[in-house]
Amino acid sequence: MASEFAESASTALVGPRLRAARQDRGLTLEDVAARAGMSVSTLSRLESGKRQASLELLVPLTRLLGIRLDDLVRPDAVDPRVRRPARRRGGVVIAPLTLEDSPVSTFKITYPAVSELPELRVHDGYEWLYVLSGRLRLRLGDQDLELEPGEAAEFDTRTPHAMSAAGSGAVEVLSIFNAAGERMHTRSG
Template sequence: MIDEVKQVGARLRVLRTSRGWTLEELAGRAGMSPSTLSRLESGKRQPSLELLLPLTRQLGVGLDDLVSPSVPDPRVRRDAIHRPGMVIVPLVPVGSPMKTYRITYLPVEEMPEPRVHDGYEWLYVLSGRLRLILGDQDLVLTRGEAAEFDTSVPHAMIAAGKRPAEVLSIFNDAGDRIHTHTPERE
């Protein structure tokens, strides 16, 4: 709670300046001295309801906009998923609307059977070479190349050559289930 209170002054300053108001203008509208508002914004004065309520009325915001909970740790800590011929590292938290992964395609002898599912997939090759079978096309994508395709078209991917291919992939929910499903996760 102490961290949230420390942020009140900074949030007040941002709200005031975003409206183009000077300290004197907002302080006058809220019925306080400019020096009181300045001390609030700089954190040299403890915020109180008596001071904040007139300010929030003038700014057109609620108290929650000034005293919001601290931001949770944004780091994603999820286990890698090991599938035959690939290692899938989730890059977003569970439940995120974006399904984003770093997939390492390992060198294998045989191309897996092409799959189809609803949705679209977007990928970007970070390193190595990726062989993409997409319908009748047999493509090799290299570092820096991207592809987007309708996943209702039969498709399969492997590393092209003897080195792994590292890819950033984004899919919808259907693609997420196809790529990350393993029997032991059921």
């Protein structure tokens, strides 16, 4: 099994990731090598890619550094471009700006001009937003706010809230959600 791992793990990726994990924790080569029961030379050669990675060497290091083997051997993203289609929901256009498995979800949302503010909603989550163009009406609890381009807001989505364009034109907003907020704002009806 160790030999299978050694063949599949690219030392070109493992070494720099191992070094970064050690340095992020403020540890020296000497500190880590001593605690992991290996020579400083072995650790240095692993980090520089001059020594083949094996499970026998990496398991104690990952435990010591508090990382997973997957953190060391995951492949680099092949294509970082986001190619998710925009969706329409009730006249609102929701364009994803992050990959589907990102820890934070970001969208460009275009709210059309409407005569009445949508119904106030409450749900788990958190939202950060930034007005790109147009004017945004944000009803947040008892507050009725208008935000202009360049203005931002952040709020707990457990506060009753609703958004729409203010005035006769559409508004474009950059919205960032945690996982719970993203599900409610972009996937529910």
